[in-house]
Amino acid sequence: xxxxxxxxxxxxxxxxxxxxxxxxxxxxxxxxxxxxxxxxxxxxxxxxxxxxxxxxxxxxxxxxxxxxxxxxxxxxxxxxxxxxxxxxxxxxxxxxxxxxxxxxxxxxxxxxxxxxxxxxxxxxxxxxxxxxxxxxxxxxxxxxxxxxxxxxxxxxxxxxxxxxxxxxxxxxxxxxxxxxxxxxxxxxxxxxxxxxxxxxxxxxxxxxxxxxxxxxxxxxxxxxxxxxxxxxxxxxxxxxxxxxxxxxxxxxxxxxxxxxxxxxxxxxxxxxxxxxxxxxxxxxxxxxxxxxxxxxxxxxxxxxxxxxxxxxxxxxxxxxxxxxxxxxxxxxxxxxxxxxxxxxxxxxxxxxxxxxxxxxxxxxxxxxxxxxxxxxxxxxxxxxxxxxxxxxxxxxxxxxxxxxxxxxxxxxxxxxxxxxxxxxxxxxxxxxxxxxxxxxxxxxxxxxxxxxxxxxxxxxxxxxxxxxxxxxxxxxxxxx
Numbered sequence: 001x002x003x004x005x006x007x008x009x010x011x012x013x014x015x016x017x018x019x020x021x022x023x024x025x026x027x028x029x030x031x032x033x034x035x036x037x038x039x040x041x042x043x044x045x046x047x048x049x050x051x052x053x054x055x056x057x058x059x060x061x062x063x064x065x066x067x068x069x070x071x072x073x074x075x076x077x078x079x080x081x082x083x084x085x086x087x088x089x090x091x092x093x094x095x096x097x098x099x100x101x102x103x104x105x106x107x108x109x110x111x112x113x114x115x116x117x118x119x120x121x122x123x124x125x126x127x128x129x130x131x132x133x134x135x136x137x138x139x140x141x142x143x144x145x146x147x148x149x150x151x152x153x154x155x156x157x158x159x160x161x162x163x164x165x166x167x168x169x170x171x172x173x174x175x176x177x178x179x180x181x182x183x184x185x186x187x188x189x190x191x192x193x194x195x196x197x198x199x200x201x202x203x204x205x206x207x208x209x210x211x212x213x214x215x216x217x218x219x220x221x222x223x224x225x226x227x228x229x230x231x232x233x234x235x236x237x238x239x240x241x242x243x244x245x246x247x248x249x250x251x252x253x254x255x256x257x258x259x260x261x262x263x264x265x266x267x268x269x270x271x272x273x274x275x276x277x278x279x280x281x282x283x284x285x286x287x288x289x290x291x292x293x294x295x296x297x298x299x300x301x302x303x304x305x306x307x308x309x310x311x312x313x314x315x316x317x318x319x320x321x322x323x324x325x326x327x328x329x330x331x332x333x334x335x336x337x338x339x340x341x342x343x344x345x346x347x348x349x350x351x352x353x354x355x356x357x358x359x360x361x362x363x364x365x366x367x368x369x370x371x372x373x374x375x376x377x378x379x380x381x382x383x384x385x386x387x388x389x390x391x392x393x394x395x396x397x398x399x400x401x402x403x404x405x406x407x408x409x410x411x412x413x414x415x416x417x418x419x420x421x422x423x424x425x426x427x428x429x430x431x432x433x434x435x436x437x438x439x440x441x442x443x444x445x446x447x448x449x450x451x452x453x454x455x456x457x458x459x460x461x462x463x464x465x466x467x468x469x470x471x472x473x474x475x476x477x478x479x480x
Contacts, residue, residue: 055082065093069278085246099355102333110317147200148316149309205270236275248337250359260337278353324377341367383450403476
């Protein structure tokens with residue numbers, strides 16, 4: 001949810017990532033455009049000091065609290081918290097603080113599906129319409145594989161704009177939630193493209209319930225969490241009392257910490273509704289890679305991109321890419337008030353979990369820099385804080401519209417620009433709303449990635465926007 005549910009960023013589900021899909025794009029571009037510079041690895045103590053410094057920097061930028069776990073082999077290098085789990089009650093964050101993990105949930109869902117495949121109860125190429133009744137006709141031919149790797153073309157409910165955002169606080173039953181996009185056109189023909197899709201994983205949760213006769217929460221508890229001793233990993237409902245649960249926050253336009261926008265936790269469901277701790281996540285990740293959750297061939301399928309998902313490095317609830325010259329398996333998450341990242345470097349048996357109880361890019365940023373530090377590669381500094389200049393009504397009207405960005409992997413991203421209360425807002429496919437910060441001369445930035453720039457071409461309305469991010473320049477013509 002790369003993305004809150006990467007970094008719905010965002011934000012909701014990421015990488016999501018319920019977030020502007022651009023945080024996920026930043027990770028992708030960094031992997032393919034940034035050369036690794038090999039240097040001598042730091043000592044254990046030096047790495048610990050670096051983690052402390054990275055966390056302190058994020059706290060200075062306004063983050064409420066952070067939990068970090070770093071384990072190499074059998075050596076637990078860092079397992080601690082920074083800042084506050086609950087600002088209003090002065091509760092410090094620790095390694096045992098329970099966070100919403102957003103779209104990291106997706107690998108749990110994918111593993112539960114693969115267990116059903118191993119039990120012979122379904123095939124990865126079964127159609128969802130043959131397993132879950134009463135779905136829209138255009139969705140029924142999508143296979144389990146299409147849903148797992150985001151190539152179904154089924155419209156994502158988190159991309160429905162006000163139709164979804166106006167109802168995201170309501171506990172909706174399955175049919176009402178899916179009804180938000182049930183009559184929308186397919187985004188693309190089955191299997192022809194990749195687009196991050198929370199509806200797909202919502203449907204997989206329904207499939208799990210249909211095939212097991214149990215709730216998704218019960219399946220996660222009894223088949224995934226309990227066998228591994230994951231005592232803090234559970235469905236993150238709003239009503240149950242969950243010990244050591246963090247409160248979620250976001251930064252307002254003035255970078256002031258405020259309580260996160262409310263969200264019904266029925267809605268992220270199997271796409272992003274779990275809670276966990278950094279210790280549980282590292283235990284989970286190692287068990288998954290070690291064949292203790294699904295068979296090795298199933299895990300291989302989970303981390304192996306195929307078809308239209310290949311260019312995005314996306315398998316089943318996990319992505320595979322590289323950082324600092326090492327192959328990495330990872331997934332992040334973003335959901336109201338929280339962002340998260342779980343990374344694994346198999347060649348070094350290095351696991352990194354970062355959970356942050358504030359919307360934004362910090363989990364990705366901190367985890368990536370921890371990995372760079374662990375391998376002796378240069379760290380990437382956070383860009384300076386951006387100003388937000390005033391805009392006129394005429395300027396806001398000139399920028400407003402939908403722009404189609406051609407991404408480096410051949411896919412496209414529809415980016416909607418609109419005005420609310422005198423501010424310019426962006427929303428990408430499958431992502432939450434992102435306030436833009438005006439830098440003058442038709443140029444905008446964003447707080448989640450201070451290096452990002454959106455430049456609108458001259459004309460009324462603006463005929464094109466150009467995105468500069470991660471070393472790449474991407475043009476997006478206005479959609480008529």
